[in-house]
Amino acid sequence: MTLPPPPFLTRPERDLRGWMARFDPDALPVLAETAVMLETWRANEDAVDAHLMTQTIVRDPLMTLKLFAQVARTTRRRSWDDARGDAETVTAALVMLGIGPFFRHFGPQAVAESWLCTTPGALDGFMAVLERSRRAAAFALAFAVHRLDHDAAVLHEAALLHDFAELLLWLQAPTLAQAVAHRLRTEPGLRSLQAQQELLNIALPDLQHALMEAWRLPSLLVRATDDRHLEDPQVRNVTLAIRVARHSAHGWDDAALPDDVRDIADFLHLSEEPTRRLLHEIDTADVD
Structure with a gap:
């Protein structure tokens, strides 16, 4: 429509x-x-x-x-x-x-897609976040299945929704979303939360958590998207999926990926080489 x-x-x-x-x-x-x-x-x-x-x-x-x-x-x-x-x-x-x-x-x-097609660059920014979210969801599901977690479907959805506030920003304020993206791209070392606070007057995770509470989303879903609870294996499952999806968004040579592989290997009780193979298999299987 x-x-x-x-x-x-x-x-x-x-x-x-x-x-x-x-x-x-x-x-x-x-x-x-x-x-x-x-x-x-x-x-x-x-x-x-x-x-x-x-x-x-x-x-x-x-x-x-x-x-x-x-x-x-x-x-x-x-x-x-x-x-x-x-x-x-x-x-x-x-x-x-x-x-x-x-x-x-x-x-x-x-x-x-129709909302954003008249704003140059906005649809590309939105789709990049969407693709990252979909890849993170695939990683989260595979990690949960490997761990025999009965809430695997919830963790898949938690990873998919982990960055939904960023999607909403592109839909409601594409020029502000572009400004945040530009700051992060041109100022190496700048933390995303700092850029958001300076340009939006809020941090997107705070907005996201508040919306999830206001819209009464399922409590397990809310918790699984909250990075403040990394002691919880389900939260760590989602967080690691988000990390590897973000760092591999433009290929598998990002400098942060070795740390991701090490942490995922530890989480899944695998050695690093099987973990690398697993990640590539998940990513390949998720391609439409």
């Missing part, structure tokens, strides 16, 4: 509260491929189920956010005791919501 984006923000909000007010999960666009599949399914609703729909939704962090937020609102209206622990995966959320109610709530969706 082609809808114009809201007016882009060109000056940063003053504080976290101002930034939070900019985002409504219902107003978020989705990826073009997701929008097309939703309309295909809508035309033949009786032939689709939660497992089929999950295959597309788990590749789209925006649609994943919208789904979890809607399930939280629905369960809260039903006055269930604890909505946050009931649907920790996309499949569970779809089952809880129901296929019919899903399509009644989610009509034709705006498309993220």
Whole structure:
């Protein structure tokens, strides 16, 4: 569905509260491929189920956010005791919501790619974050499966959503997102949190955590994306996946990768050479 984006923000909000007010999960666009599949399914609703729909939704962090937020609102209206622990995966959320109610709530969706196509460089920046998130999700899932973690699907989704605030920044304020990216590219050693604080008046992880709490995303998902809890093996699973996805985004010769390989090998109880092979196998398997 082609809808114009809201007016882009060109000056940063003053504080976290101002930034939070900019985002409504219902107003978020989705990826073009997701929008097309939703309309295909809508035309033949009786032939689709939660497992089929999950295959597309788990590749789209925006649609994943919208789904979890809607399930939280629905369960809260039903006055269930604890909505946050009931649907920790996309499949569970779809089952809880129901296929019919899903399509009644989610009509034709705006498309993220269309929002950004008129701002030079914005779509490239957005897609780079999306690709990194998808690769991180693949790494996180593989690490969790290797560790026999029963929450592997949740950790896959946690890695996919780990940087969703950066995606939202590109969608709402592409020129500010470009400014942050430019600072980081041209000032080696500058920490991303410092650049964000100076240019946006907030740190994106703080915005992300606040939105996840406000939208009542599943508590395990919220915790697994919180890098402050590295003593938790599930958080470390996600963090290591994010690290290797970020450092290998432009190839496997980044100077930080040897440290990543060593830490992942220790985490998975492997030696370093099998770990390198595993990482390459995961990355190759994730290529469409």
